[in-house]
Amino acid sequence: MSRKHHYKALVTWTGNRGEGTTGYTSYDRNYTVQIDGKPDLKGSADTAFRGDASKYNPEDLFLISLSSCHMLWYLHLCADAGIVVSDYKDNPAGTMTEDPNGGHFTSVVLHPEVIITDASRIDEANELHREAHKQCFIANSCNFPVTHEANCSAVKP
Structure with a gap:
């Protein structure tokens, strides 16, 4: 359906x-x-x-869209799996190349920093980034690689 x-x-x-x-x-x-x-x-x-550096540009918004879509799917998948995420930050980086025909993004790398409450589930939490990537509507709409280099740790008791 x-x-x-x-x-x-x-x-x-x-x-x-x-x-x-x-x-x-x-x-x-x-x-x-x-x-x-x-x-x-x-x-x-x-x-x-010739833009204003104090305002969001389309490239910023595109990068934010990729990062936030991945994050929202990841949080959803963690909640479904019973993995409690207590903090999530990402510092995504994208590369756009200009050429005689215009310009296009050639890559985006997401760098999620995730903190969970159960250290025994770090490997599982890291693996859920793969599924989040598969589910991300924005990443699925791109014609270039969107990858992630995640780092997950646990809250110290």
Whole structure:
């Protein structure tokens, strides 16, 4: 049985300085993302593309999507397995390559740091990252490798 899920957002360019796009340097790359019932998100291009470094860029958001999808699946799988996670942090890293045809991500590596409550289940907890990767909707939508280098430890009594 397949189910479809639909998502909507409003992305509004807010970078018109009064001249529109009369020239490559005549406008800002800023935008606002609005989704019903959620706080607005301020975005821009990466600074390499004349963006505002203080705002989220599409590449940041893409990396965050991969990391958070993996984390949510992992937490779900741990809960189902009776593994109690008390802390989870990730420091994902991605590589995007520009070429004459544009640009594309070539790899993303997730670096989850997980703390569980039962040291005897560390190996099992580490193994669940493989299943989380298989289940992640965002990783399954990518045409490049998304890998993980997880580190799991247990809370000290």
